[in-house]
Amino acid sequence: MSVLPSFSLSSFQNNYTRSQLIGMGNPDIIGESYTSKMHKETAIALAKMKTAAAIESIQIEVVSAYRSFQRQKEIYESKYRSFIDQGLSPEDTINKIIEFSTIPGTSRHHWGTDIDIIDSNAPQPENVLQAKHFHGKGPYCKLKEWLDEYSESFGFYEVYTDDPHRKGFEYEPWHFSFAPVSKPMLKAFIELDLKTVLQEEKIMGSEHFTDDFINKYLQENILDINPDLL
């Protein structure tokens, strides 16, 4: 970090509170519904991208945007209880959950910068968020091709790419992040003492989060993403 010439970087990072970074309240979040709540600058950039895509008859529709800590906690804890009930150990339960879901407090959706999107002009499959719909003859191929070409010019980057060497979360061709805001937020987030945060927030099973587990989760699930977002 010391090689960075920018004198303002650290003060910029400090502008994000612990609450903002873990989804417990953010004055920059606007919108009312599950699919419209997002960071105000993300919303402006998304509106521009939607307008541009519409010219090509692609109707970008947000399936998921800002998600609060509380909501992620509900998702996580219901999975936790169900795997424990099936007889899994706490360690196996946690590892199974994080194949597809984040630990509450660590979701990029907490920042309001990340969105899951589909093309509502396409014929809709039953479960929309599946990678196969974005490839081959899938209904979202046209959206995928358009995003590959243009999304970055609007500031939106795919997070969980199909790079076969990438670890952490599975490939998600629907999940995009507004880099101008999410990059400094990620830098601030990784400065938090994650283990302490998760214990303070009494996440179910957090007594099983060892230092090794936390380090692996940080390196693989939080940081092994599209390098353009680091």
Ligand SMILES: [Zn+2]
């Ligand atoms: Zn997502």
